[in-house]
């Protein structure tokens with residue numbers, strides 16, 4: 198097989214690992230975490246239980262879950278060094294940049310890199326799951342000119358994050374919806390940020406650097422940043438009548454429509470189906486959102502034009518409408534994605550350690566050979 202037959206742009210369709218963490222069937226729109234369908238987990242589980250399932254490969258017993266939840270609850274606070282560091286970040290900085298820097302900074306305090314020590318592994322998992330939400334909320338509060346709000350140890354994972362944004366205990370239904378959103382975003386096989394995590398993990402660096410690497414990758418608008426762009430797009434469209442001309446303009450200009458398309462799914466993302474239902478439940482309970490009709494019309498028109506190319510809503514299309522109804526600022530949408538995906542990244546980090554093979558692919562060199570060095574005086 199020649200190099201050009203092997204090479205696939207963006208490694209499209211090229212297996213980069215053998216994994217037991219999750220499975221996606223892009224033709225039938227199926228997503229499983231450790232063999233369990235996402236619809237089941239969204240209905241019956243919680244984000245912390247799902248994180249345990251992804252990372253340790255089995256559903257926890259009642260005792261294991263209570264111990265895991267207790268450990269996370271008691272490790273939510275971040276050192277004052279991290280908070281003070283965040284106070285030096287520019288107020289105009291994007292929360293994803295602050296998160297990437299802060300996650301790497303955790304490595305300064307906790308690295309030690311005893312990767313063969315199960316206690317080190319467990320401590321790193323607990324610290325990262327526990328502290329990432331606190332860092333996101335802390336940066337948000339600091340940027341608003343307020344002191345960060347300390348975690349509320351009485352509240353569960355999802356409720357505590359919403360509490361740290363407002364210092365008010367959230368509506369239980371809103372907190373449950375947010376918890377399901379975290380479950381839906383927790384893991385998704387070999388997406389770009391998880392691939393980054395595995396490549397970084399393969400060098401046997403510390404897990405804090407692995408998470409910082411994955412956060413930086415997720416920050417890109419083609420990956421994690423799309424849900425924030427979707428709301429901007431719906432606002433730009435402005436009315437149901439403007440949807441069709443907008444779609445025609447985008448397609449004519451080969452402009453990607455945010456929240457649509459996927460490297461694997463060629464049908465509607467099963468997470469988008471669940472998120473659309475959550476949005477409708479929220480609207481019924483907490484009041485309607487005029488953007489929703491525009492979104493539904495946009496989905497219909499995009500399917501009419503490019504459905505045959507397998508372009509349907511992905512996870513980012515309805516998530517922004519859910520977060521907006523939960524009064525979460527739009528520039529925290531991608532950090533929310535990161536908070537959830539820490540579970541999947543950690544699962545792949547642990548799995549990669551058992552592979553113990555550094556990633557080092559090859560390339561097809563298309564440059565020059567045997568060129569002479571040109572003295573400065575002869576350069577143009």
Ligand code: SDX
Pocket residue numbers: 207384385387388389418419420421423451452453454455456457458459460461503506508511512513
């Ligand atoms: C996530 O991988 C994961 O699992 C990611 C994720 C996860 O959970 O981790 O699911 C989360 O990243 C969701 C995706 C969020 N991003 C967006 O919504 C941005 C818009 N989407 C596109 O940029 C695009 O669909 C990608 C990046 C998601 C997928 O890109 P691919 O697989 O590389 O597809 P492509 O760019 O090669 O496009 C193939 C064709 C092209 O047409 P042709 O040139 O062949 O004629 O499909 C068209 C594209 O123009 N196309 C789109 C489109 N996405 C693809 N046309 C219009 N709008 C789009 N959104």
